[in-house]
Amino acid sequence: MQDKEASQVPVCPRLAPGVRLHFDATRDAWVLLGPERVIETEGPANEILRRCDGRRTVTQIVDELAGLYSADRSVIADDVNDLLAELAAKRMLAA
Protein backbone atom coordinates (compact mmCIF):
# COMPACT_ATOMS: atom_id res chain seq x y z
CA MET A 1 0.00 0.00 0.00
CA GLN A 2 2.81 2.34 1.00
CA ASP A 3 4.66 1.52 -2.24
CA LYS A 4 1.56 2.06 -4.32
CA GLU A 5 0.99 5.50 -2.81
CA ALA A 6 4.64 6.45 -3.17
CA SER A 7 4.66 5.38 -6.81
CA GLN A 8 1.99 7.98 -7.63
CA VAL A 9 4.28 10.84 -6.62
CA PRO A 10 6.15 12.21 -9.64
CA VAL A 11 9.93 12.64 -9.47
CA CYS A 12 9.53 16.41 -9.81
CA PRO A 13 6.18 17.12 -8.16
CA ARG A 14 4.08 20.15 -8.96
CA LEU A 15 0.57 21.17 -8.01
CA ALA A 16 -2.25 20.08 -10.33
CA PRO A 17 -3.99 22.68 -12.51
CA GLY A 18 -6.55 24.50 -10.37
CA VAL A 19 -4.59 23.90 -7.16
CA ARG A 20 -2.64 26.72 -5.56
CA LEU A 21 -1.15 27.91 -2.30
CA HIS A 22 -2.74 31.02 -0.87
CA PHE A 23 -2.03 33.13 2.19
CA ASP A 24 -5.33 33.80 3.94
CA ALA A 25 -4.79 37.09 5.76
CA THR A 26 -8.15 36.78 7.54
CA ARG A 27 -7.12 33.56 9.28
CA ASP A 28 -3.40 34.37 9.23
CA ALA A 29 -2.73 30.97 7.67
CA TRP A 30 -1.41 29.39 4.47
CA VAL A 31 -4.00 27.25 2.70
CA LEU A 32 -3.96 24.98 -0.31
CA LEU A 33 -6.96 25.75 -2.52
CA GLY A 34 -8.50 23.44 -5.11
CA PRO A 35 -11.95 22.82 -6.54
CA GLU A 36 -14.28 22.51 -3.53
CA ARG A 37 -11.26 22.05 -1.26
CA VAL A 38 -9.45 24.04 1.39
CA ILE A 39 -6.53 22.46 3.23
CA GLU A 40 -4.65 24.38 5.88
CA THR A 41 -0.91 23.99 5.40
CA GLU A 42 1.06 24.77 8.53
CA GLY A 43 4.76 25.72 8.50
CA PRO A 44 6.62 22.63 7.18
CA ALA A 45 3.77 21.60 4.83
CA ASN A 46 3.86 25.05 3.32
CA GLU A 47 7.65 24.89 2.91
CA ILE A 48 7.29 21.58 1.05
CA LEU A 49 4.47 22.74 -1.20
CA ARG A 50 6.24 25.97 -2.13
CA ARG A 51 8.98 23.81 -3.59
CA CYS A 52 6.65 21.64 -5.70
CA ASP A 53 7.43 23.60 -8.87
CA GLY A 54 7.94 20.75 -11.33
CA ARG A 55 11.71 21.42 -11.39
CA ARG A 56 12.90 20.30 -7.96
CA THR A 57 13.06 16.55 -7.33
CA VAL A 58 11.64 15.04 -4.14
CA THR A 59 15.23 14.47 -3.02
CA GLN A 60 16.10 18.13 -3.54
CA ILE A 61 13.01 19.15 -1.59
CA VAL A 62 14.07 16.90 1.29
CA ASP A 63 17.60 18.37 1.18
CA GLU A 64 16.27 21.91 1.34
CA LEU A 65 13.91 21.09 4.20
CA ALA A 66 16.81 19.44 6.07
CA GLY A 67 18.56 22.81 5.86
CA LEU A 68 15.56 24.55 7.38
CA TYR A 69 14.64 22.15 10.18
CA SER A 70 16.84 20.46 12.73
CA ALA A 71 15.12 17.03 12.58
CA ASP A 72 16.87 13.91 11.21
CA ARG A 73 16.95 13.79 7.43
CA SER A 74 15.16 10.41 7.46
CA VAL A 75 12.30 11.87 9.52
CA ILE A 76 12.03 14.78 7.11
CA ALA A 77 12.09 12.44 4.11
CA ASP A 78 9.25 10.39 5.61
CA ASP A 79 7.19 13.53 6.22
CA VAL A 80 7.78 14.85 2.71
CA ASN A 81 6.87 11.51 1.15
CA ASP A 82 3.78 11.12 3.33
CA LEU A 83 2.53 14.59 2.48
CA LEU A 84 3.12 14.19 -1.25
CA ALA A 85 1.49 10.73 -1.27
CA GLU A 86 -1.56 12.15 0.48
CA LEU A 87 -1.83 15.00 -2.00
CA ALA A 88 -1.37 12.64 -4.93
CA ALA A 89 -4.18 10.46 -3.56
CA LYS A 90 -6.39 13.57 -3.45
CA ARG A 91 -5.47 14.35 -7.10
CA MET A 92 -3.84 17.60 -6.02
CA LEU A 93 -0.50 16.92 -7.70
CA ALA A 94 -0.08 17.04 -11.46
CA ALA A 95 0.31 13.54 -12.91
Added chain:
Amino acid sequence: MNVPLAGAKFPAPLGLLAELTHRCPLACPYCSNPLALENRADELNAATWSRVFREAVALGVLHVHLSGGEPASRRDLLEIAGAAHDVGLYTNLITSSVGLDALRLARLKEVGLDHVQLSLQDIDAASADRIADYAGAHARKLTSARLVVELGLALTINVVIHRANIDHVTALVELAAVLGAGRVEIAHAQYYGWALHNRCALMPTWAQVHQAMLAVEQIRPHYADRLVIDLVVPDYYARRPKACMGGWARRSLNVTPSGRVLPCHAAETIPGLQFWSVREHPLQAIWRDSPAFQAFRGTEWMTEPCRSCALREIDFGGCRCQALAIAGDARAADPACELSPHHPRMLALAEQESSEADIRYSYRGRGQRIETVAVSKELSDFGI
Protein backbone atom coordinates in the same frame (compact mmCIF):
# COMPACT_ATOMS: atom_id res chain seq x y z
CA MET B 1 8.79 17.50 12.28
CA ASN B 2 5.09 17.08 11.84
CA VAL B 3 3.06 18.25 8.86
CA PRO B 4 -0.65 18.10 9.61
CA LEU B 5 -2.93 18.35 6.61
CA ALA B 6 -6.17 18.39 8.56
CA GLY B 7 -7.04 22.04 8.99
CA ALA B 8 -8.33 23.90 11.99
CA LYS B 9 -12.06 24.51 12.16
CA PHE B 10 -12.97 27.65 10.25
CA PRO B 11 -15.84 29.50 11.87
CA ALA B 12 -15.98 32.09 9.08
CA PRO B 13 -17.63 31.38 5.71
CA LEU B 14 -15.47 29.66 3.09
CA GLY B 15 -17.57 30.02 -0.03
CA LEU B 16 -19.59 32.66 -1.85
CA LEU B 17 -22.01 31.76 -4.63
CA ALA B 18 -22.23 34.84 -6.83
CA GLU B 19 -25.29 34.58 -9.04
CA LEU B 20 -24.30 37.12 -11.65
CA THR B 21 -27.54 36.88 -13.62
CA HIS B 22 -30.68 34.80 -13.86
CA ARG B 23 -30.57 35.01 -17.66
CA CYS B 24 -29.78 31.70 -19.35
CA PRO B 25 -30.06 30.45 -22.92
CA LEU B 26 -30.85 26.91 -21.72
CA ALA B 27 -34.12 25.81 -20.12
CA CYS B 28 -33.14 22.75 -18.09
CA PRO B 29 -36.24 21.35 -16.38
CA TYR B 30 -34.25 20.80 -13.14
CA CYS B 31 -33.30 24.47 -12.79
CA SER B 32 -33.39 25.21 -9.07
CA ASN B 33 -33.61 28.97 -9.52
CA PRO B 34 -36.89 30.46 -8.33
CA LEU B 35 -40.05 30.45 -10.44
CA ALA B 36 -39.89 34.25 -10.63
CA LEU B 37 -36.46 35.31 -11.92
CA GLU B 38 -34.77 38.63 -11.24
CA ASN B 39 -34.57 41.15 -14.09
CA ARG B 40 -31.50 42.22 -15.99
CA ALA B 41 -32.15 45.85 -15.01
CA ASP B 42 -31.80 44.93 -11.34
CA GLU B 43 -28.45 43.11 -11.70
CA LEU B 44 -25.51 44.37 -9.63
CA ASN B 45 -22.85 46.08 -11.71
CA ALA B 46 -19.22 44.96 -11.84
CA ALA B 47 -18.06 47.65 -9.40
CA THR B 48 -20.54 46.45 -6.78
CA TRP B 49 -19.46 42.84 -7.28
CA SER B 50 -15.88 43.95 -6.83
CA ARG B 51 -16.78 45.57 -3.50
CA VAL B 52 -18.72 42.43 -2.44
CA PHE B 53 -15.65 40.30 -3.22
CA ARG B 54 -13.41 42.53 -1.09
CA GLU B 55 -15.87 42.30 1.80
CA ALA B 56 -16.13 38.54 1.32
CA VAL B 57 -12.35 38.11 1.62
CA ALA B 58 -12.30 40.21 4.80
CA LEU B 59 -15.01 37.92 6.16
CA GLY B 60 -12.89 34.82 5.42
CA VAL B 61 -14.30 33.61 2.10
CA LEU B 62 -11.73 31.70 -0.01
CA HIS B 63 -13.76 30.32 -2.92
CA VAL B 64 -16.06 32.31 -5.16
CA HIS B 65 -18.37 30.50 -7.57
CA LEU B 66 -19.46 32.70 -10.46
CA SER B 67 -22.83 31.30 -11.35
CA GLY B 68 -26.27 32.17 -12.64
CA GLY B 69 -28.27 31.67 -14.80
CA GLU B 70 -25.48 31.61 -17.29
CA PRO B 71 -22.66 33.90 -16.09
CA ALA B 72 -21.36 34.18 -19.66
CA SER B 73 -24.54 36.10 -20.44
CA ARG B 74 -22.89 39.04 -18.64
CA ARG B 75 -20.83 41.16 -21.02
CA ASP B 76 -18.65 42.24 -18.10
CA LEU B 77 -17.83 38.68 -16.97
CA LEU B 78 -14.10 39.24 -17.56
CA GLU B 79 -14.09 42.32 -15.38
CA ILE B 80 -16.01 40.50 -12.62
CA ALA B 81 -13.79 37.39 -12.74
CA GLY B 82 -10.69 39.59 -12.71
CA ALA B 83 -11.97 41.48 -9.68
CA ALA B 84 -12.50 38.21 -7.82
CA HIS B 85 -8.99 37.02 -8.63
CA ASP B 86 -7.41 40.36 -7.74
CA VAL B 87 -8.65 40.18 -4.15
CA GLY B 88 -7.24 36.64 -3.85
CA LEU B 89 -10.37 34.53 -4.25
CA TYR B 90 -10.17 31.07 -5.77
CA THR B 91 -12.36 31.79 -8.77
CA ASN B 92 -14.63 29.10 -10.17
CA LEU B 93 -16.88 29.62 -13.19
CA ILE B 94 -20.06 27.52 -13.21
CA THR B 95 -21.21 27.53 -16.81
CA SER B 96 -22.97 25.80 -19.67
CA SER B 97 -20.27 27.46 -21.84
CA VAL B 98 -22.91 28.78 -24.22
CA GLY B 99 -21.60 32.28 -24.84
CA LEU B 100 -17.95 31.37 -24.24
CA ASP B 101 -15.67 31.08 -27.26
CA ALA B 102 -11.95 30.28 -27.34
CA LEU B 103 -10.95 33.95 -27.06
CA ARG B 104 -13.20 34.67 -24.10
CA LEU B 105 -11.98 31.54 -22.30
CA ALA B 106 -8.36 32.51 -22.91
CA ARG B 107 -9.03 35.97 -21.52
CA LEU B 108 -10.73 34.51 -18.47
CA LYS B 109 -7.57 32.51 -17.84
CA GLU B 110 -5.48 35.67 -18.25
CA VAL B 111 -7.49 37.54 -15.63
CA GLY B 112 -6.89 34.70 -13.17
CA LEU B 113 -9.76 32.23 -13.42
CA ASP B 114 -8.77 29.08 -11.48
CA HIS B 115 -11.36 26.52 -12.42
CA VAL B 116 -14.28 25.84 -14.75
CA GLN B 117 -17.27 23.74 -13.82
CA LEU B 118 -19.03 22.78 -17.02
CA SER B 119 -22.43 21.12 -17.08
CA LEU B 120 -23.41 18.27 -19.36
CA GLN B 121 -27.00 17.09 -19.69
CA ASP B 122 -26.42 13.59 -21.05
CA ILE B 123 -23.99 11.47 -23.09
CA ASP B 124 -25.44 12.07 -26.54
CA ALA B 125 -26.42 15.28 -28.26
CA ALA B 126 -30.01 14.35 -29.06
CA SER B 127 -30.93 13.61 -25.47
CA ALA B 128 -28.75 16.36 -23.94
CA ASP B 129 -30.14 19.07 -26.21
CA ARG B 130 -33.68 17.93 -25.55
CA ILE B 131 -33.12 18.17 -21.78
CA ALA B 132 -31.59 21.66 -22.08
CA ASP B 133 -34.05 22.61 -24.83
CA TYR B 134 -31.20 24.14 -26.82
CA ALA B 135 -30.13 22.73 -30.18
CA GLY B 136 -26.37 22.36 -30.49
CA ALA B 137 -25.62 22.91 -26.79
CA HIS B 138 -24.00 19.51 -26.26
CA ALA B 139 -21.57 19.84 -29.19
CA ARG B 140 -20.54 23.30 -27.97
CA LYS B 141 -19.95 21.98 -24.47
CA LEU B 142 -17.65 19.22 -25.74
CA THR B 143 -15.65 21.81 -27.68
CA SER B 144 -15.50 24.11 -24.67
CA ALA B 145 -14.34 21.31 -22.37
CA ARG B 146 -11.39 20.61 -24.65
CA LEU B 147 -10.55 24.31 -24.86
CA VAL B 148 -10.59 24.63 -21.08
CA VAL B 149 -8.17 21.71 -20.69
CA GLU B 150 -5.90 22.96 -23.50
CA LEU B 151 -5.66 26.29 -21.72
CA GLY B 152 -4.41 24.47 -18.61
CA LEU B 153 -7.46 25.40 -16.58
CA ALA B 154 -8.83 22.86 -14.13
CA LEU B 155 -12.10 21.32 -15.29
CA THR B 156 -14.96 19.75 -13.37
CA ILE B 157 -17.78 18.16 -15.34
CA ASN B 158 -21.08 18.49 -13.54
CA VAL B 159 -24.05 16.37 -14.49
CA VAL B 160 -27.42 16.77 -12.86
CA ILE B 161 -28.98 13.33 -12.97
CA HIS B 162 -32.65 12.41 -13.08
CA ARG B 163 -34.91 9.76 -14.56
CA ALA B 164 -33.95 10.36 -18.20
CA ASN B 165 -30.13 10.20 -17.82
CA ILE B 166 -29.37 8.36 -14.57
CA ASP B 167 -28.83 5.06 -16.38
CA HIS B 168 -25.89 6.64 -18.23
CA VAL B 169 -23.70 7.44 -15.21
CA THR B 170 -20.91 5.07 -16.24
CA ALA B 171 -20.73 6.56 -19.72
CA LEU B 172 -20.94 10.09 -18.28
CA VAL B 173 -17.92 9.43 -16.05
CA GLU B 174 -16.06 7.99 -19.05
CA LEU B 175 -16.94 11.06 -21.10
CA ALA B 176 -15.65 13.36 -18.34
CA ALA B 177 -12.37 11.41 -18.29
CA VAL B 178 -12.03 11.54 -22.09
CA LEU B 179 -12.61 15.30 -22.00
CA GLY B 180 -9.72 15.66 -19.52
CA ALA B 181 -11.69 16.69 -16.44
CA GLY B 182 -9.95 16.32 -13.08
CA ARG B 183 -13.23 15.92 -11.30
CA VAL B 184 -16.76 14.85 -12.10
CA GLU B 185 -19.75 15.74 -9.98
CA ILE B 186 -22.80 13.52 -10.32
CA ALA B 187 -25.52 15.56 -8.66
CA HIS B 188 -29.08 14.42 -8.23
CA ALA B 189 -31.65 17.02 -9.17
CA GLN B 190 -32.74 19.01 -6.15
CA TYR B 191 -36.39 19.84 -6.04
CA TYR B 192 -36.60 23.57 -5.47
CA GLY B 193 -37.72 26.40 -7.70
CA TRP B 194 -38.45 25.31 -11.26
CA ALA B 195 -37.25 21.77 -10.52
CA LEU B 196 -40.05 21.22 -8.02
CA HIS B 197 -42.45 22.09 -10.81
CA ASN B 198 -40.95 19.22 -12.87
CA ARG B 199 -40.37 16.76 -10.05
CA CYS B 200 -42.76 14.20 -11.49
CA ALA B 201 -40.79 14.07 -14.75
CA LEU B 202 -37.38 14.05 -13.05
CA MET B 203 -37.64 11.66 -10.12
CA PRO B 204 -35.66 8.45 -10.70
CA THR B 205 -36.84 5.11 -9.36
CA TRP B 206 -35.07 3.58 -6.37
CA ALA B 207 -33.87 0.80 -8.66
CA GLN B 208 -32.24 3.39 -10.92
CA VAL B 209 -30.66 5.22 -7.97
CA HIS B 210 -29.33 2.00 -6.50
CA GLN B 211 -27.98 0.81 -9.84
CA ALA B 212 -26.27 4.15 -10.47
CA MET B 213 -24.54 4.08 -7.08
CA LEU B 214 -23.31 0.53 -7.69
CA ALA B 215 -22.10 1.46 -11.16
CA VAL B 216 -20.09 4.42 -9.88
CA GLU B 217 -18.51 2.37 -7.07
CA GLN B 218 -17.52 -0.26 -9.64
CA ILE B 219 -15.74 2.16 -11.94
CA ARG B 220 -14.27 4.42 -9.23
CA PRO B 221 -11.04 2.39 -8.78
CA HIS B 222 -10.50 2.40 -12.54
CA TYR B 223 -10.32 6.22 -12.54
CA ALA B 224 -8.55 6.58 -9.17
CA ASP B 225 -5.38 7.96 -10.74
CA ARG B 226 -6.99 10.68 -12.83
CA LEU B 227 -10.52 11.59 -11.80
CA VAL B 228 -12.19 12.59 -8.54
CA ILE B 229 -15.77 11.30 -8.67
CA ASP B 230 -18.28 12.96 -6.37
CA LEU B 231 -21.68 11.29 -6.11
CA VAL B 232 -24.25 11.96 -3.44
CA VAL B 233 -27.34 9.94 -2.46
CA PRO B 234 -30.51 11.82 -3.40
CA ASP B 235 -32.54 13.17 -0.49
CA TYR B 236 -35.82 11.50 -1.39
CA TYR B 237 -34.28 8.04 -1.02
CA ALA B 238 -31.95 8.86 1.87
CA ARG B 239 -32.23 7.67 5.47
CA ARG B 240 -30.38 10.56 7.04
CA PRO B 241 -30.40 14.17 5.88
CA LYS B 242 -27.35 15.95 4.52
CA ALA B 243 -25.90 18.88 6.43
CA CYS B 244 -27.37 21.27 3.93
CA MET B 245 -24.82 24.04 3.17
CA GLY B 246 -22.71 22.51 5.97
CA GLY B 247 -25.28 24.01 8.33
CA TRP B 248 -27.31 27.19 7.89
CA ALA B 249 -25.13 30.32 7.97
CA ARG B 250 -22.00 28.36 8.87
CA ARG B 251 -19.96 27.87 5.69
CA SER B 252 -21.27 29.90 2.80
CA LEU B 253 -23.39 32.68 1.42
CA ASN B 254 -25.30 33.25 -1.76
CA VAL B 255 -25.74 36.62 -3.45
CA THR B 256 -28.58 36.90 -5.97
CA PRO B 257 -28.22 38.93 -9.20
CA SER B 258 -29.87 41.94 -7.56
CA GLY B 259 -27.75 41.70 -4.40
CA ARG B 260 -29.97 39.91 -1.90
CA VAL B 261 -27.86 37.73 0.38
CA LEU B 262 -29.23 34.27 1.14
CA PRO B 263 -27.96 31.55 3.47
CA CYS B 264 -28.75 29.04 0.73
CA HIS B 265 -29.79 29.05 -2.89
CA ALA B 266 -33.45 28.24 -2.19
CA ALA B 267 -33.92 30.22 1.04
CA GLU B 268 -36.34 32.63 -0.61
CA THR B 269 -38.91 29.82 -0.73
CA ILE B 270 -39.26 30.14 3.06
CA PRO B 271 -41.90 32.76 3.82
CA GLY B 272 -41.24 35.39 6.48
CA LEU B 273 -37.45 35.40 6.21
CA GLN B 274 -35.98 38.88 5.90
CA PHE B 275 -33.03 39.11 3.51
CA TRP B 276 -30.66 42.05 3.47
CA SER B 277 -29.04 43.39 0.32
CA VAL B 278 -25.42 44.25 -0.41
CA ARG B 279 -26.77 47.53 -1.76
CA GLU B 280 -27.71 48.54 1.79
CA HIS B 281 -25.41 46.65 4.14
CA PRO B 282 -21.80 45.48 4.22
CA LEU B 283 -21.45 41.71 3.81
CA GLN B 284 -20.03 41.27 7.29
CA ALA B 285 -23.12 42.81 8.91
CA ILE B 286 -25.37 40.66 6.73
CA TRP B 287 -23.48 37.49 7.68
CA ARG B 288 -23.54 38.29 11.38
CA ASP B 289 -26.82 40.13 11.95
CA SER B 290 -29.34 39.76 9.13
CA PRO B 291 -32.57 38.06 10.26
CA ALA B 292 -32.41 35.40 7.53
CA PHE B 293 -28.94 34.27 8.61
CA GLN B 294 -29.86 34.27 12.29
CA ALA B 295 -33.12 32.37 11.73
CA PHE B 296 -31.65 28.83 11.64
CA ARG B 297 -28.04 29.30 12.70
CA GLY B 298 -26.85 26.80 15.31
CA THR B 299 -29.35 24.50 17.04
CA GLU B 300 -31.54 26.80 19.16
CA TRP B 301 -34.34 26.98 16.59
CA MET B 302 -34.76 23.20 16.41
CA THR B 303 -37.87 21.22 17.29
CA GLU B 304 -38.03 17.50 18.00
CA PRO B 305 -36.74 15.05 16.85
CA CYS B 306 -33.74 17.29 16.01
CA ARG B 307 -33.54 19.17 19.29
CA SER B 308 -32.44 16.19 21.37
CA CYS B 309 -30.78 14.28 18.52
CA ALA B 310 -27.14 13.22 18.96
CA LEU B 311 -26.47 14.20 15.33
CA ARG B 312 -27.85 17.74 15.59
CA GLU B 313 -24.44 19.33 15.17
CA ILE B 314 -23.50 16.90 12.40
CA ASP B 315 -26.42 17.35 9.99
CA PHE B 316 -27.96 20.50 11.54
CA GLY B 317 -31.43 19.05 10.89
CA GLY B 318 -30.84 18.85 7.12
CA CYS B 319 -32.45 21.21 4.66
CA ARG B 320 -34.86 23.91 5.85
CA CYS B 321 -36.35 24.41 2.39
CA GLN B 322 -37.12 20.71 2.06
CA ALA B 323 -38.66 20.66 5.54
CA LEU B 324 -40.94 23.45 4.41
CA ALA B 325 -41.73 21.89 1.03
CA ILE B 326 -42.61 18.44 2.38
CA ALA B 327 -43.43 18.82 6.09
CA GLY B 328 -44.94 22.28 5.70
CA ASP B 329 -42.71 23.72 8.46
CA ALA B 330 -39.21 25.13 7.98
CA ARG B 331 -38.38 24.28 11.64
CA ALA B 332 -39.26 20.61 11.27
CA ALA B 333 -36.68 17.88 10.71
CA ASP B 334 -35.79 17.42 7.05
CA PRO B 335 -38.14 14.60 5.91
CA ALA B 336 -35.09 12.94 4.32
CA CYS B 337 -34.41 11.81 7.92
CA GLU B 338 -36.09 8.53 8.84
CA LEU B 339 -36.83 10.02 12.29
CA SER B 340 -39.17 12.55 10.68
CA PRO B 341 -42.85 11.62 10.82
CA HIS B 342 -43.04 12.81 7.18
CA HIS B 343 -40.30 10.47 5.97
CA PRO B 344 -42.59 7.64 4.76
CA ARG B 345 -44.71 10.12 2.82
CA MET B 346 -41.64 11.59 1.11
CA LEU B 347 -40.45 8.15 0.08
CA ALA B 348 -43.94 7.19 -1.14
CA LEU B 349 -44.07 10.39 -3.16
CA ALA B 350 -40.75 9.57 -4.85
CA GLU B 351 -41.88 6.03 -5.60
CA GLN B 352 -45.17 7.16 -7.03
CA GLU B 353 -43.80 9.98 -9.18
CA SER B 354 -40.89 7.93 -10.50
CA SER B 355 -43.23 5.19 -11.69
CA GLU B 356 -44.67 7.43 -14.42
CA ALA B 357 -43.59 5.87 -17.72
CA ASP B 358 -43.60 9.09 -19.71
CA ILE B 359 -41.40 12.08 -18.99
CA ARG B 360 -43.06 15.41 -19.76
CA TYR B 361 -40.95 18.49 -19.13
CA SER B 362 -42.29 21.94 -18.58
CA TYR B 363 -39.63 24.36 -19.87
CA ARG B 364 -39.14 27.78 -18.32
CA GLY B 365 -39.78 30.69 -20.66
CA ARG B 366 -40.76 28.46 -23.59
CA GLY B 367 -44.52 29.09 -23.49
CA GLN B 368 -46.80 26.11 -22.99
CA ARG B 369 -44.75 23.69 -25.09
CA ILE B 370 -44.21 20.44 -23.28
CA GLU B 371 -41.63 17.90 -24.39
CA THR B 372 -42.34 14.23 -23.92
CA VAL B 373 -39.55 11.71 -23.62
CA ALA B 374 -40.44 8.07 -24.10
CA VAL B 375 -38.89 5.83 -21.49
CA SER B 376 -38.20 2.23 -22.37
CA LYS B 377 -40.53 -0.32 -20.86
CA GLU B 378 -37.70 -2.02 -18.99
CA LEU B 379 -36.92 1.15 -17.08
CA SER B 380 -40.46 1.91 -16.04
CA ASP B 381 -40.89 -1.67 -14.89
CA PHE B 382 -38.34 -1.06 -12.15
CA GLY B 383 -40.88 1.06 -10.24
CA ILE B 384 -41.21 -0.29 -6.72
